[in-house]
Amino acid sequence: MNLILLSPEDIENDRLARVRDPRRLAHLTEVHRARAGDVMALGIAGGRWGRGELLTLDAHQAVFDVAGLDQAPPPPLPVHLVLALPRPRMLARTLEHVTALGVKELTLLNTRRVEKSYWQSPELGDDRIRRHLVLGLEQARDTRIPTVTLAKGFRPFVEDRLPALLAGRQGLLAHPGMAEACPRGVEAPTLLVVGPEGGFIPWEVERLLAAGCRGIHLGPRILRVETAVTALLSRLF
16 A cells, blocks of 8 residues: 555545555555654545544554655556456556546446356455555555446447547547557547457457457457456556
């Protein structure tokens, strides 16, 4: 945890913050071995971050002085990531990774090779998703929580939602065998589409290309989804 992320409900009178949840308290005591008087990196969800003094810490709460939080969070990546829903364990790691890298808009998409059981996973609960997003923010010293949208139908997504998402953005479809290598140093707003393990089926590739996406690849190696997404974002931006 490189940042103690505070919610607006933690703040009192714009100067003090009280942390009471067990996860953050345990991290402060067991990992940071924090003591009153320590100055730590703090951030307010959706707001600014900076350094604040730990005033008191006990088994029930930590109290911080947050008057000096005056730094803007890192800039977000100019990307909307559309990701075929991974298996639950991989989803958890991927959410943390892409959040730490600066993704702020994410759509989880159903495709032919996404197992139906994945959509029943507890990892898709709002609380679980938020937990993984927060872990990614804490890693990267960021405060802006990403927006995650579920798209449980491929055809409705491509026909009804994709055209609006592509308005003002370039669309990139990352899929093995595409003709164009993944570009580097992209600055333009981008929609990046990444398939499931096993890839998109040919019909899905055709529909995405017909909708206006350009096909790109990362080379001859076939990567796990979490590896491919991290490599794509790092290379593109």
